[in-house]
Amino acid sequence: MSRALYPGSFDPITYGHLDIAKRARQIFDQLIVGVVANPNKKTLFTLEERKGLVERALQEEGLADVNVISYDGLLIECAKEQQAEAIIRGLRVNSDFDYEFQIALTNRDLDSGVESVFLMTSRDYVFLSSSIVKEIKLYGGDVDRFVPGVVEEALERKFRG
């Protein structure tokens, strides 16, 4: 059984993330989404909220067989613990590449047994990020093209109580 880990902050999960998860699931027998506990940026949603939204969004998208975990510390350690042979990351723009290249090479130095696999974003999601969604929603804009209903409701509660 091939198994991959798709890590991220998912603050919150968007259709861009879900598209990557869906496509990764077609390549690997098992997919685990890893929600990082302490990303190096401040999050809008707590770890439990981010994880809960990932679970519900995956369910809505027909990806209920994808496992969701949270992890703290080194990604490569999490991958080994989960016995994942690959780490999945999504690529949108040039700046993603520079960052991901560095991380992937470092992870290979730490453990050459875990391969980094990059999936190119879909045309519709090139400019989609969790930060853009938060910004649009903060100013009262419509985000239903970018995130599932459960995420939109959660954003609504965060910003408007």
Ligand code: ADP
């Ligand atoms: P991180 O803080 O680890 O980058 P994110 O939740 O921002 O966490 O992103 C997780 C992964 O999903 C990253 O590999 C990112 O490039 C990818 N990703 C995010 N949005 C998109 C998108 N619209 N299209 C493709 N990949 C995406």
